[in-house]
Amino acid sequence: MLLKKIVVAEDDDAIAHMVSMALGDAGFLCLRAFDGEEALRLVRAHDPDLLILDVMMPRVDGLEVARRLKADVMWSRTPILMLTALASVDNSIEGLDAGADAYMTKPFDLREFSARVRAMIRATRRERDRNPTTDLPGSRAIDTHLEEQLKGGRPIAVLHIDVLAFDAYQDKIGFARSEDAVRSLARLVLDEARAVSEGGAFVGHLGGSDFIAVASPPAAQALAARLILASDERRAELFPGDGGEALAVVVALASTEGLGPTGFDELGRRLGQAMRAAKEAGKAGCVSWPVAPRG
Numbered sequence: 001m002l003l004k005k006i007v008v009a010e011d012d013d014a015i016a017h018m019v020s021m022a023l024g025d026a027g028f029l030c031l032r033a034f035d036g037e038e039a040l041r042l043v044r045a046h047d048p049d050l051l052i053l054d055v056m057m058p059r060v061d062g063l064e065v066a067r068r069l070k071a072d073v074m075w076s077r078t079p080i081l082m083l084t085a086l087a088s089v090d091n092s093i094e095g096l097d098a099g100a101d102a103y104m105t106k107p108f109d110l111r112e113f114s115a116r117v118r119a120m121i122r123a124t125r126r127e128r129d130r131n132p133t134t135d136l137p138g139s140r141a142i143d144t145h146l147e148e149q150l151k152g153g154r155p156i157a158v159l160h161i162d163v164l165a166f167d168a169y170q171d172k173i174g175f176a177r178s179e180d181a182v183r184s185l186a187r188l189v190l191d192e193a194r195a196v197s198e199g200g201a202f203v204g205h206l207g208g209s210d211f212i213a214v215a216s217p218p219a220a221q222a223l224a225a226r227l228i229l230a231s232d233e234r235r236a237e238l239f240p241g242d243g244g245e246a247l248a249v250v251v252a253l254a255s256t257e258g259l260g261p262t263g264f265d266e267l268g269r270r271l272g273q274a275m276r277a278a279k280e281a282g283k284a285g286c287v288s289w290p291v292a293p294r295g
Contacts, residue, residue, distance in 0.1 A: 036060025070099030
């Protein structure tokens with residue numbers, strides 16, 4: 001997994017070194033910017049997980065850097081932790097109004113500083129890694145979860161849920177109504193996953209009508225069966241309008257049987273093979289790889 005990247009924009013060498021050492025020891029990759037213009041360039045080049053931004057810097061000060069980033073649609077979600085020797089309430093308000101997400105005054109305790117950095121990155125990652133339609137974890141969060149599960153060594157099974165002929169249905173009913181259908185399907189997948197795992201299953205949204213669920217092999221098999229049955233029984237509710245009656249929910253199921261910590265690509269191959277077979281069948285159903293994952 002890639003290291004979390006942090007741009008440290010600080011013209012004071014001693015403070016920049018202290019901050020970079022503390023964050024480097026915590027497992028972060030720090031990129032140093034000596035002034036505001038370089039900070040902007042590094043953020044745009046590396047899309048960091050966090051910008052640590054001094055207020056008083058040459059060429060472009062920290063307040064202007066924050067304003068420019070928050071005004072840019074591409075970089076407005078970059079979290080900013082602003083550092084300053086100016087400790088008044090007015091200074092803090094000015095920094096926050098410029099776009100800083102948090103504000104710390106110098107000198108600061110390194111333990112509190114490191115904890116604040118970790119908390120900001122966690123919060124931002126949760127926001128970034130969610131699908132905007134369903135608010136479920138998105139593709140990056142799904143990949144991270146699968147990698148963590150493989151490294152943990154506990155047997156799991158992964159379900160890929162999709163809807164046959166959904167694109168044609170979307171063309172008929174329009175984008176807004178098809179998004180309502182996706183949200184309804186997301187709720188069904190989440191409710192059924194919780195039912196078979198007592199809340200222990202992971203559910204993510206790849207995009208469109210594609211969902212991923214991760215659970216123990218027995219729970220995953222039960223979830224696949226329940227999803228196919230429930231989606232068929234509730235088809236008119238899930239997919240209202242012209243064309244909805246022709247849709248079918250298909251499920252591909254792949255286990256991590258025989259895979260080690262580096263088996264992410266092989267797991268993806270298994271899941272893709274199972275989904276191709278499920279779609280080729282041309283009807284609602286589930287195809288497993290291996291055929292019967294072990295519990």
